[in-house]
Amino acid sequence: MDTPLHRKLSSAVSLTDEDVIVVDRLLSTTQVAPAGATLIPEGHVGGEAYVLLAGWAYRFRMFEDGRRQISRLLLPGDFIGLNASYLGMPEQSIVALTDVQLAKIDAKLLMEHFRQSPRLSLAFLWSDTRDRFITEERVASIGRRSAYERLAHVFLELYLRLELIGEAAEDVYSLPLTQEHLADLLGLTSIHVNRVLHRLKNDGLIAMEARTIRLLSREKLMRVSDFDPRYLMHRSPK
Amino acid sequence: MDTPLHRKLSSAVSLTDEDVIVVDRLLSTTQVAPAGATLIPEGHVGGEAYVLLAGWAYRFRMFEDGRRQISRLLLPGDFIGLNASYLGMPEQSIVALTDVQLAKIDAKLLMEHFRQSPRLSLAFLWSDTRDRFITEERVASIGRRSAYERLAHVFLELYLRLELIGEAAEDVYSLPLTQEHLADLLGLTSIHVNRVLHRLKNDGLIAMEARTIRLLSREKLMRVSDFDPRYLMHRSPK
DNA sequence: CGTACTATTGACGCAGATCAAGTTCCGTGG
């Protein structure tokens, strides 16, 4: 098989055939949900864990007065609520951004497998650590980068993350985020995102049409945003 | 023994005597470093892993033009570079904020122990997940909270984290951060931190003298910052 | 073709940055 999850895990470690079988079995019970569906409700305890097989989702913090901050974007191959489920701790809300396909996974059972396959547990540790690094780089973005730099940075990040799972190539990928999503992800308003997006286009850094983005100069985007790809823990970190 | 690490881990799971012995053995080789010392240099690969036994440290991202963002504050009982060490991946810089006492740990050996003690590995998974939630809440802070709210929030967070390890009680704790550290942690300038700190004092929310902070009204601080303690995954999440 | 998102554009305001001086606090050495 050649799913996003397989690509992702085997980019980190060389899985044996047996590992692959274990992973496949994990993904056996699939289901779908439409865009906008709540996958994990706010504060839900001991909930289910999933692998996102197709489509995008996001995890967010909602404030009492309506402010919203997206804390993490979930792409195909990413885990949803795995740690919280296993620990029996509450999760933040997670909502489907597009129509999604999910595989429900049994967290306890998965942890059981880890005891048998060091490679598998290493791959998951890698995935977990990478998610954390992504969030820490987001802190750096929101805390210290300008709006222009933040957008440049996130478009590069998404390209590399999607490329890893075979969903981006030749500087082009499908971007289902609205300007409001981008704003909530980057700590901005959608109005400002709109203006800065135009600047990026005018400056010849990106082109967008119909939910598709093209990076016209990764080189310039990297320079602009002081992009250091090491945090993504991919193989050939430029 | 009753170290911060023991308190932290046993707050999550009930460790057996044997687990405690394993943990103790991990902490056998201790060393010290002065305030300002670099514990992990930028981009260092396959480095050492430590447990912070005493003192504070921080992990940060430095930009080419000198901007700095602290991505994580490390308190006694926290792990330093554990995942990165085990995975052989590069780490961000980590610097001692105060004089610190460290125990070098062997990441491979520790992972070995996990295979034998489910409780121990659960405790570490809890710690890891909690660190991630803390960072995600920081994203929410920097992205959507005002400077006033951010400071209120971080003072509550630090209180609860320190209380867990027995280093804060009765709304008072020692706060070795300078205003510049606070600024780099919260995505502000030290000048603005200074002004807002005065507002918090005038409003009767906190009092500070000689590197010690007193929370005069946790109630008000929580209201102001829309503080939801669940993300810290402590036992009695009020 | 209406209803409801989503994107766009302009005018204006403000939280927080920047610039520029001080001042206070300490640790250190004479």
Next chain:
DNA sequence: CCACGGAACTTGATCTGCGTCAATAGTACG
């Protein structure tokens, strides 16, 4: 015990990136 030097903290004046408010225009779908 005091003088010195460098952090750390203050305070004021001014500027600006981004937010807020308001209105319009696409677009998508039922």
